[in-house]
Amino acid sequence: TPIGPPGTKVLVHNKPHKRETWAPHALDAWYIGPALETYRCYTVWILETRSERITDTITWFPTKVKMPVANTNEQILASLLDITSALTEPQSASPVQPISQTNAEQLRQFIKIVSNIIEEKQLNEKNQTQEATKETDLPVSAPPLRVGTENANNETQREGPVILIQDELDNDEQPQPKPE
Numbered sequence: 661t662p663i664g665p666p667g668t669k670v671l672v673h674n675k676p677h678k679r680e681t682w683a684p685h686a687l688d689a690w691y692i693g694p695a696l697e698t699y700r701c702y703t704v705w706i707l708e709t710r711s712e713r714i715t716d717t718i719t720w721f722p723t724k725v726k727m728p729v730a731n732t733n734e735q736i737l738a739s740l741l742d743i744t745s746a747l748t749e750p751q752s753a754s755p756v757q758p759i760s761q762t763n764a765e766q767l768r769q770f771i772k773i774v775s776n777i778i779e780e781k782q783l784n785e786k787n788q789t790q791e792a793t794k795e796t797d798l799p800v801s802a803p804p805l806r807v808g809t810e811n812a813n814n815e816t817q818r819e820g821p822v823i824l825i826q827d828e829l830d831n832d833e834q835p836q837p838k839p840e
Contacts, residue, residue: 668691669689670718671719672706674687691720704718737778740774744764744771747763
């Protein structure tokens with residue numbers, strides 16, 4: 661049974677024998693967790709009935725969003741903190757004896773050094789990605805819009821610089837000057 665984060669919006673398939681012919685085929689619901697006493701089933705909370713239901717067919721929302729995952733650096737730091745807490749305050753049934761204050765302080769200094777190295781690495785990576793995006797960014801602003809005004813002879817006069825855009829034309833199709 662796939663396990664998703666509780667509170668995720670899902671659609672629960674409404675079986676044909678439990679719905680009318682033209683009724684919706686799914687109900688809005690919220691995922692609570694896996695149904696541990698049944699095979700490949702889920703426990704959901706149905707909005708319409710305001711009750712829990714165990715179902716075997718659901719559609720997950722959102723489907724295109726990836727779940728956040730801890731990177732290697734975060735896993736290393738979390739492991740070191742877990743080791744420190746296990747060594748400084750072992751449980752009563754633990755075969756490990758508590759470490760001395762000196763050893764605990766050395767372990768904390770080691771964790772501080774490792775966390776500083778990780779922070780520096782993350783800062784460097786962030787700066788490199790910012791520099792890379794600066795180099796590839798295109799200008800955001802569009803060229804200024806030229807406004808035309810008509811003079812007394814009903815001729816349009818352009819204000820601002822004239823920007824000529826030439827389409828791809830064959831040499832035979834070059835525009836001819838207008839006869840005067």
